[in-house]
Amino acid sequence: MNTSSQTRILAIALALATLAACVLAAINFEQERGYEVPTDGIWWTEVAGGLQAQRVPKPSPGHRAGIRTGDILISIDDHQTTRLAVLVREMFRSGAWAHATYSILRPPSNSDSLKNATPLTIQVILEPKDRSINQGLRFIALVYLCIGIYVLFRRWTAPKSTHFYVFCLVSFVLYAFKYTGELDTFDQIIYWCNIAAGALQPALFLHFAFSFAGDHPAVKHARLRRKIFSSLLYIPGIFLIVLQYAAIRYWSATELLHHRLDQIAVGYLALYYVIAAVVFRFRYRRADTALERQQLKWLTRGTLLAVTPFTLLYAIPYMADWNVPDLQTKIAGLCLVFLPLTFSWAIVRYRLMDVDLIFKRGVTYTLATAALVGVYFGIVALTGEMVHNRLSNLGVWGLLVAIIIAGIAFEPLKRAIQARVDRVFDQKRLDYRETLVEFGRSLNSQTDLRTLLDSIVEQLPQTLLVTRVAVFLASDESATRHFDLAASHGLTNLQEADLDALDVRFLDFDRPGAHNHIFLENPQQVLRLPEPQRATAGRLDLNYYLPCRVANREGGGTRTVAIIGLGRTDDGDFLSSEDMELLETLAGYIGIAIQNARLYQRLEQKITEFESLKEFHENIVESINVGVFAVDLDGRIESWNTEMETMYAKTRSAVLHQPVSDVFSADFVARFNAVREEQGTHTLYKFRLALPNGETRVANIAIAPLVTRNFVAVGRIVLVDDITDRIQLEAQLTQSEKLSSIGLLAAGVAHEVNTPLAVISSYTQMLTKHMRDDDRLAPVLEKITQQTFRASEIVNGLLNFSRTSGSEFTTVDLNELLRDTIILLDHQFRTAQIRVETNLDPQLARIHGNPGKLQQVILNLMLNAKDAMFGMNNAMLRVATFNGPGRVFVRIQDTGAGIEREHLNRIYDPFFTTKTKPQDGAHKGTGLGLAVSYGIIQEHAGKIHVESEVGVGTAFQLEFPASATRPLTTAAPSSIRLQDADKGTIHA
Structure with missing residues (x-):
């Protein structure tokens, strides 16, 4: 949550709490006015046999009736008084000014x-x-609340002003909420609010004393210790609340217990007040600056003025059970009003040494206003007297008209007199205002720093x-930023x-907690500074240092660009x-002016650099061999580089600000609209892009979000990489890989098939005729004839595979494609003693693809599996197919040596192979098989997914989108999905 939101929430919470407190206080006051509490004026305590009179004040009703200290009250109106609650109940039953019969021993x-x-x-007459x-x-409560509101609205940003307002609000609740004894729900709320306020108010006061004008440590641990210590101040108050609740809920409700709890609360209040006074005194003696010393002097004296009478005249006698006059108690309580008065003065007036100036100004304006009023009424009276004596025939109406004319004519005269008085008695402020305006104009018009x-x-x-x-100018931003004397x-x-x-x-004004200025009362003896800095302060002999701050270009906060140092006046006085x-105020203007002057000096250089950089970036975009264009949020083209002009044969001016749908084909527009609202970069691999001239080019198209420095999306940037020529080269590499594979197959077929086939064919023809x-x-x-036909099929399949296939996509049955490939490699598997296990889903959905390219992928994977299991015992190749949700899966798994984990991320790289030293009977890899296969799958x-573990084997799983020409069976057989549960799972 940012700072403005926190301030808004805090203001709303304080406003609601204040409104609620005022409403409850008003209702409580009205309830107390309409509800009389009968009393005999005696302090009774529970003893054996009844209630004993501990104190019988002389003017009380009990004293007038003849009750004395030490008397035991047995009953009231024939009701036994074993507890004070019984006495109170019977007095309420009788009511005020009623006769109550006391049975006394x-x-x-x-x-x-x-x-x-x-x-x-x-x-006894109650x-x-x-x-x-x-x-x-309640008067004290109103004083607290009014002063708290005044301080809050006058100096919301002053140090500890919010804390002070919370203290005033809690004090208002403490002094305004009074328990009437009516024992209803509202009375209970008032009672517990008063208890809570009595527990929190001293803690808030002491917390305020510890934190007011104190150092704000920048170290995280120091701040944490300060927070923990501040939290500990509230523990006694919380304990008092718990103690009050336990006394009412669990303990015997005796008057002695109630009195002891009140004594604890009063002692707690007085103790915290005394500690706060000591803290203020201690901080006053350790204050470094004259400002803090003046503030803390007022706070210390005001606290002592309020706390001393309260502690000596009320708290100590009350805790010692001394009998004190009511007048003394009232005086001690009213002395507490000095606390908010003193604190408000210390906070509102940031510099307390100007009290005489404020007083003089108030007296001056009062006398000036009184003089104006006197002159006004004098003129009115003189005018009325002249009309009455010399123009008596005009009567009363003439007198009224003369007075009105005199009043209207006096208004211009009054304004002239008022302006003259303002200039005479407040010339300094007017001069300041004129100087500020003139100085601000000169600063804004000056661009040369010197x-x-x-x-x-x-x-x-x-x-x-x-x-x-003196003016100290900040060096250029660097790791060792410092200030130099510039003028x-x-x-x-x-x-x-x-x-x-x-x-x-x-002069470090950028550190956390730095003030708006530094005041050195005696620059020659600044003991808190190290020796070199102390010597510098003495040489400069300046008493005031003010930072000229400007806002940071990045992030929040401000930074100091210059520091102004000033000495005393010509008369040797300090500044007011x-x-x-x-x-x-001037420091802010000066900081902005210095920053503007520096920026102005570097403006030409920055403009030149910007133009060069812009030209350089444009050259890069125009020179790269990739089409680049940008699209805004409305789908209109905003940029178009030279490569796009060449590819589309459309000039930049012809396509700028045109919708994408008017320039590109419907297929591209559909794919672009599908990903334009998504996050991240999307790549369309080998997308067939139809050009306006009817030609179709294959391109890798990357669509990425176009964002600002603040990561706000303003459109999309599209990179079109024409890979048509590369596709042709890949096709050539694929054909080369085929030819390499065919060469291996042809060697085996020629050696193992051709000779036996010729012999079998000859003898079969002879024997067929004779037998x-x-x-x-x-x-x-x-059977011999059938084997001859089978061998012929193998040779024919080999020849068909060697032929160059087209790029047309048709509906493909992967099961049939796998069976044909297995038949094609059957001899090599039997020669390598590899057992092939198939688990093909008969309900497998068809896919849309190129049979020749797909067979090339399957052949590459099977040949790699054969090489991985070469020379191993119990070698097995498992081939499985199964359906998924809208997908078709092919899994080819071997029990070979596996792939090293560090090689898994590189197996699809062109020319990367692990078969650099093949075994006898195996062939050396070219590193193109998987790379070509990956391209075909894309x-x-x-x-294509791979799982491999060294010593266990490797599994390749191919995933294709199912064709819509045939219904799918989404549930795959469990035997396919978990086909290796009995032989161990292969992990990547």
Whole structure:
């Protein structure tokens, strides 16, 4: 979540919490006004036999009725009072100003024994409980809330202002929510809100004390320790809430227990207040800057002014069970109002040493306004008197008209007097405003950096009447970024040789938690700096350093491009808060002006570089032997390089801003629209692209998203690589591979088939003629004839395979294609003692492809399997086919030596082969078989997968899209999918 969203959510949460607190407080106040709580004014505690009077204040109803300290209350209105709750219930039943009959046992003097106690019956007139203190506390609550809202709206970005507002809101709940005793649901809510506020308010106050004006560590571990310590401050408050709940839920509800819990809460409040005062005092003594010392001085004094009377006059006597007058208690409570007043003053006024300036300005404007009012009424009175005495015949209406005319005529005079007063009493602010406008104009119009720096060091002394000014300019962005003195005024003690020795690393305004300026009260003695930096501060003798920040070009935040240093005024005084506000505003303008001047100096160079780079990129795009064009989000062509002009015979001007559908064929437009909304790069392998002249070219087309620097898609970029010539070369390589395979086959066939075939053919013809009627030999001759035919089929199949096939795609039955290939290699498998096991799905769907190319793939895979199992015992080749969802699968698996894991990613690379040293009887590989096979599979929109494990074997699985000309059986036989469960699974 970003910062603006967090601020918005926080503002909404605070607004809702404030509204809810105000509504509940208003309802609670109305409920308290309409509900009287009867009381006898005595503090009773539970003892054996009844309730004992611990305190009987003199003006209370009980004291007037004759009850004394130590008396034991047995019953009220004939109801036994074993618990204080019974007494309270009976008093509520009787009501205010009613007579209640108290049964009292009064022990003898100097004795607590009830044996000789005197029984008494006393009539007590119950009076409404004095809750006037609640109105004073509600006044404090309103003060807290008003000041908190004022601080929040006045200085939302001030340090700890939000924390302070939460503290004020919780304090409002603590002092405004009062439990009435009506015992309904709303009263319970008020009670527990008051308990929670009493537990959290001291912790918030102490947390504020620890974090106000404190250092903000940049180290992650230090920040974590600070957060953990801050969280620990709230544990006692949470414990108090749990203690209150346990006392009500599980413990005996006695008055003594309630009093002890109140004492703990008051002690907890006073202890945290005292610790906070100590923390403020400690931070005040360790503060480095004059600003922090002034702020913490006010905070320390205000906290002591509020905490000391509260602790001494109320908290300590209450915890010690001392009897104190009500007036003293009220004074101690009202002293707490100094806390929000002091804190609001410290936060709103960023520089507290200007209090006299604020006071003088307020008095000045008050006197000026009073003078204007006096002059106004004086003129009106004089006009009325003249009309009444000299023009008495006009009567009352004439007098009214004269007064109105005088009032209207006085308005221009009043504005003139007001402007004169403003200029007389606030000349400095007007001069500042005029200077700011004039200086801003000069900065915006200046583009030369040297002239700009000279203007800064000349005008600042004239405006602020300071004696020394310096401008430190940031070096070019690099790993060792530093600041150099670029211009100065009044630094006469610095020589040219001293500039290289200046160490201004203490001017680090880009670190986390850096302030808007640095104030050095005594530059000659800055003890917190290392020796070289301390010496630099002494040589410069500047009291103020302000950063000139600009926004980062990338990411968020700002960076410092220059630093302005200033000394004291001509009279030796420090600058006021108005001076600092003006300088902070000017620093922003100066930073932008310096940045603009630097940018202006590099603008010509950047333009030249940009033009060269643009021309270079255009040359690259125009020179590459690949067609490149871009399409926007609306499907219109936005760029068109020279290769596309040559390929399509259309000029760039003819196709720019034209829809893709008007330039390309329907097949390409359909494939392009199918992937244009998808992420990533899509490649159309060996796509047949129809050209306007009727020619068809084969191309690899890559369609990639065209994105900006911020990864926002603005269109698609298409690369068209014409591979028609490459396809022809691949066809030649395929034919060469075929011829190589045919050569191997032909050698075996010629050696093993031709000679026996000739002998068998001759003898078969002779014997057939002589033994035609012999029933015993005729079947034998028939078998010999069949074998002759079979050998002829093998030779014919070999010849057919050697012929060059076309590129036409037809419906192909893979089962038939596999059977023909196995028959073609049957002799080689038997010679190599390889057993072939087939599991062909009879319901296998047909595919759309080229039979000759597909047979080439199958032949390559089977020959590779034969070579991998050469010379092995129990060698077996498993061939299986099965259907999938819209797909057809062919699996060819051997039990050979397997492929090394590091070679699996390279087996499809052209001319890569592992058969560099074949065994006797095997042939040396060319490294083109799998590469050609991979291309054929891609051409058929299929996929090829390999699984191999050294010593176990290799399995190739081919995947093709099923043709729609024949219904599919989607469920493959389990014997095919798990065909190797009994012999071990092959892993890649």
